[in-house]
Amino acid sequence: MAYRILIVDDEPILTELLSTHLQDHGYAVSVANSSDEALAKLNTKPNLILLDINMPGMDGLELCKVIRNHIVCPILFLTARITEQDKVNGLRAGGDDYITKPFGLQELIARIEAHLRRDERHNRPPEVVTSQGLIINLSNRKVFWNEQELSFSKREFDIIEFLSSNPNQVFDKERIYEAVWGYDAEGDSNVIKEHIRKIRAKLMQASGSEYIETVWGMGYRWKK
Amino acid sequence: MAYRILIVDDEPILTELLSTHLQDHGYAVSVANSSDEALAKLNTKPNLILLDINMPGMDGLELCKVIRNHIVCPILFLTARITEQDKVNGLRAGGDDYITKPFGLQELIARIEAHLRRDERHNRPPEVVTSQGLIINLSNRKVFWNEQELSFSKREFDIIEFLSSNPNQVFDKERIYEAVWGYDAEGDSNVIKEHIRKIRAKLMQASGSEYIETVWGMGYRWKK
DNA sequence: TTCGATCTTGACGGAATTTTGACTTTCTCC
DNA sequence: GGAGAAAGTCAAAATTCCGTCAAGATCGAA
Numbered sequence: 001m002a003y004r005i006l007i008v009d010d011e012p013i014l015t016e017l018l019s020t021h022l023q024d025h026g027y028a029v030s031v032a033n034s035s036d037e038a039l040a041k042l043n044t045k046p047n048l049i050l051l052d053i054n055m056p057g058m059d060g061l062e063l064c065k066v067i068r069n070h071i072v073c074p075i076l077f078l079t080a081r082i083t084e085q086d087k088v089n090g091l092r093a094g095g096d097d098y099i100t101k102p103f104g105l106q107e108l109i110a111r112i113e114a115h116l117r118r119d120e121r122h123n124r125p126p127e128v129v130t131s132q133g134l135i136i137n138l139s140n141r142k143v144f145w146n147e148q149e150l151s152f153s154k155r156e157f158d159i160i161e162f163l164s165s166n167p168n169q170v171f172d173k174e175r176i177y178e179a180v181w182g183y184d185a186e187g188d189s190n191v192i193k194e195h196i197r198k199i200r201a202k203l204m205q206a207s208g209s210e211y212i213e214t215v216w217g218m219g220y221r222w223k224k
Numbered sequence: 225m226a227y228r229i230l231i232v233d234d235e236p237i238l239t240e241l242l243s244t245h246l247q248d249h250g251y252a253v254s255v256a257n258s259s260d261e262a263l264a265k266l267n268t269k270p271n272l273i274l275l276d277i278n279m280p281g282m283d284g285l286e287l288c289k290v291i292r293n294h295i296v297c298p299i300l301f302l303t304a305r306i307t308e309q310d311k312v313n314g315l316r317a318g319g320d321d322y323i324t325k326p327f328g329l330q331e332l333i334a335r336i337e338a339h340l341r342r343d344e345r346h347n348r349p350p351e352v353v354t355s356q357g358l359i360i361n362l363s364n365r366k367v368f369w370n371e372q373e374l375s376f377s378k379r380e381f382d383i384i385e386f387l388s389s390n391p392n393q394v395f396d397k398e399r400i401y402e403a404v405w406g407y408d409a410e411g412d413s414n415v416i417k418e419h420i421r422k423i424r425a426k427l428m429q430a431s432g433s434e435y436i437e438t439v440w441g442m443g444y445r446w447k448k
Numbered sequence: 449t450t451c452g453a454t455c456t457t458g459a460c461g462g463a464a465t466t467t468t469g470a471c472t473t474t475c476t477c478c
Numbered sequence: 479g480g481a482g483a484a485a486g487t488c489a490a491a492a493t494t495c496c497g498t499c500a501a502g503a504t505c506g507a508a
């Protein structure tokens with residue numbers, strides 16, 4: 001499943017550029033052009049946040065402290081400032097790294113990857129999801145119904161992973177698309193319908209029960 | 225077997241001195257006079273790294289972060305800087321200790337020994353991996369199927385070592401490339417396919433069974 | 449330097465997966 | 479009950495990924 005990155009910067013040109021570039025590298029990107037917007041988008045549960053320090057209203061440092069109260073993930077500051085004092089302030093506020101503008105996109109990707117990996121090591125998400133006799137092992141990507149192993153393709157498993165890790169929550173197709181593919185669906189999102197169908201068929205065949213529920217007009221929900 | 229220590233410093237006089245001194249104390253020493261050289265020498269799997277912070281190009285802190293993505297071993301910074309901020313940076317980069325220049329050679333040896341001891345206790349990797357009749361000896365890099373010794377090239381063994389040390393986990397080609405070659409693959413990572421093919425052929429010929437499983441779209445997994 | 453082994457590259461075919469588009473069914477709201 | 483939107487189904491096309499081979503590059507020992 002693609003990592004989700006939240007970009008917070010009041011400079012639309014920059015966010016647009018970054019967004020495109022990160023998407024090209026397979027990340028799912030959300031953009032917030034203000035602190036308020038950023039807070040609103042925290043519910044997308046980003047795996048990493050890129051945060052501009054200089055913003056009108058609540059600035060990046062302030063925002064960083066607030067974010068730290070809500071979720072745990074690496075926060076990288078984007079900044080033109082480079083003084084020692086700024087770094088200290090940033091670290092105090094709870095930031096994990098500094099990237100000074102202008103920066104190379106290569107470097108940015110490298111840092112992001114390093115942090116995501118480190119985060120992965122320290123902050124391991126639950127490895128196994130169980131659900132009425134079904135065992136979904138996220139680390140080796142295997143699914144069992146009792147003794148029997150069920151086989152899913154990459155996309156199928158990605159969808160299962162996403163939904164089953166957030167049980168009882170409804171996600172619309174766009175959100176699923178974003179989480180699994182790493183970017184927004186363009187036109188018709190029939191793809192998801194099709195994958196859901198395959199998943200359901202396999203699960204039904206093995207277990208005889210429905211795990212994915214359709215919430216009409218809203219999306220899908222993993223029943224637990 | 226002697227402990228291997230990697231010294232990274234752009235000051236030849238210093239590295240020469242240290243090298244001699246450490247060798248006198250029974251250590252196997254490699255020297256790198258630049259960050260690039262250091263990365264190249266990671267495959268010697270040092271048991272401990274002495275790292276200068278001030279270097280041209282990628283500095284010690286940066287290098288430390290990179291190293292941390294590849295191997296686990298104590299990293300001691302050699303530095304003239306002593307500010308609090310530097311310590312924070314160093315520790316955050318993944319360093320284990322600081323030694324400020326100028327330092328006494330006695331003190332250096334003492335610290336090295338302390339860290340090696342600690343490392344030994346906590347973090348001793350298994351020397352031998354066994355897997356359905358197959359014996360993989362990581363310390364002398366030999367592989368046996370029952371009585372018969374199988375021969376693998378360096379790259380081949382490196383891949384076997386990495387995968388078999390993390391059984392049942394799926395690694396994509398990039399991750400394998402990074403673990404074995406020590407840096408990112410640039411373009412096509414066909415190399416891995418080819419090596420995997422060779423490995424499989426040898427293992428299959430000797431044992432008649434598959435050890436490396438392909439997870440379509442995801443990578444490879446060592447079956448255990 | 450030469451030779452052999454190892455490592456790397458590029459191309460290709462086939463297999464598995466993913467996506468598409470047309471169509472049917474189901475649901476909601478009037 | 480009917481229109482329209484949303485979801486489900488199916489088969490076929492498009493794409494991606496893997497395994498394989500052959501040949502060129504590189505490395506290391508003699």
